[in-house]
Amino acid sequence: MTAKIIDGKEISKIVREEWKLEAEKLKEKGVLPGLAVIIVGDNPASKVYVRNKIKACHDVGLHSEVHEMPEDTQEVMLLDAIRSLNENKTIHGILVQLPLPDHIDEDKVLETISVEKDVDGFHLYNMGALVVGNTVFPPCTPYGVQCLLEHMDIPIEGMNAVVVGRSNIVGKPMAMMLLHKNATVSICTSKTRDLNQYTSMADILVVATGRPEMITGDMVKEGAAVIDVGINRLDDGRLVGDVDFDSVKQKAGYITPVPGGVGPMTITMLVANTVRAAQSIHKLG
Ligand code: GUN
Numbered sequence: 001m002t003a004k005i006i007d008g009k010e011i012s013k014i015v016r017e018e019w020k021l022e023a024e025k026l027k028e029k030g031v032l033p034g035l036a037v038i039i040v041g042d043n044p045a046s047k048v049y050v051r052n053k054i055k056a057c058h059d060v061g062l063h064s065e066v067h068e069m070p071e072d073t074q075e076v077m078l079l080d081a082i083r084s085l086n087e088n089k090t091i092h093g094i095l096v097q098l099p100l101p102d103h104i105d106e107d108k109v110l111e112t113i114s115v116e117k118d119v120d121g122f123h124l125y126n127m128g129a130l131v132v133g134n135t136v137f138p139p140c141t142p143y144g145v146q147c148l149l150e151h152m153d154i155p156i157e158g159m160n161a162v163v164v165g166r167s168n169i170v171g172k173p174m175a176m177m178l179l180h181k182n183a184t185v186s187i188c189t190s191k192t193r194d195l196n197q198y199t200s201m202a203d204i205l206v207v208a209t210g211r212p213e214m215i216t217g218d219m220v221k222e223g224a225a226v227i228d229v230g231i232n233r234l235d236d237g238r239l240v241g242d243v244d245f246d247s248v249k250q251k252a253g254y255i256t257p258v259p260g261g262v263g264p265m266t267i268t269m270l271v272a273n274t275v276r277a278a279q280s281i282h283k284l285g
Pocket of ligand 1: 095120140
């Protein structure tokens with residue numbers, strides 16, 4: 001079997017158009033959805049991500065602004081900047097780009113963002129809401145993965161779903177979202193013994209480990225949907241995922257490419273969450 005490629009760029013264009021229409025409805029009622037992104041320091045990858053997020057807002061016609069703060073910013077200054085954005089009526093979504101410099105307490109920062117503007121869905125309240133199934137803002141990457149599965153008509157209910165990676169940004173929320181869709185979910189980590197035993201059972205395999213090309217064709221069930229959240233730059237300059245695309249493509253039913261799979265969807269779901277935040281704050285949903 002040769003897998004169907006899940007074209008994240010194409011699906012993301014379609015989904016952005018849907019949210020553009022929602023944004024236009026808000027604008028007709030006098031509300032321009034606005035996103036503020038705070039970036040601390042000069043991490044080159046973070047700068048690229050932020051640039052792409054701002055471009056996506058522009059494409060959909062949202063207001064966006066970037067607050068750049070130096071690497072040695074004191075935590076209190078960052079918290080003050082967030083509090084001021086919490087009060088700012090032109091801003092409906094606030095995102096602090098991660099990772100933060102080591103001297104800043106990430107948990108404190110995320111909990112300072114107003115719950116109703118937490119478009120990343122990383123606030124403890126939003127994380128807890130996700131666990132009980134009252135999702136306010138689903139974290140953008142797993143939300144994007146769910147959207148890709150839906151667009152490809154890949155059934156989730158009753159399926160064996162295996163998530164490799166247990167980060168707060170991807171693995172844990174992804175597992176919860178699949179569980180709420182009635183999949184049977186296993187979460188594997190870098191310490192999982194006999195990982196192959198789990199991955200080869202998966203009808204839906206989501207990989208978010210940060211380990212280049214670690215999932216190979218022999219680890220995958222024939223016909224599975226394989227979603228690669230990883231993005232790794234190799235020493236030879238190549239950009240690869242956590243899945244060995246060439247071998248897995250021979251076995252899977254569906255596969256996301258890297259780049260052009262999950263990445264564009266993550267950014268699209270940030271736009272979606274920003275519009276949803278504006279709808280909710282102005283009770284216009
Ligand atoms: N760094 C890597 N991914 C993300 C994300 O989804 N949101 C934020 N805020 N930072 C990130």
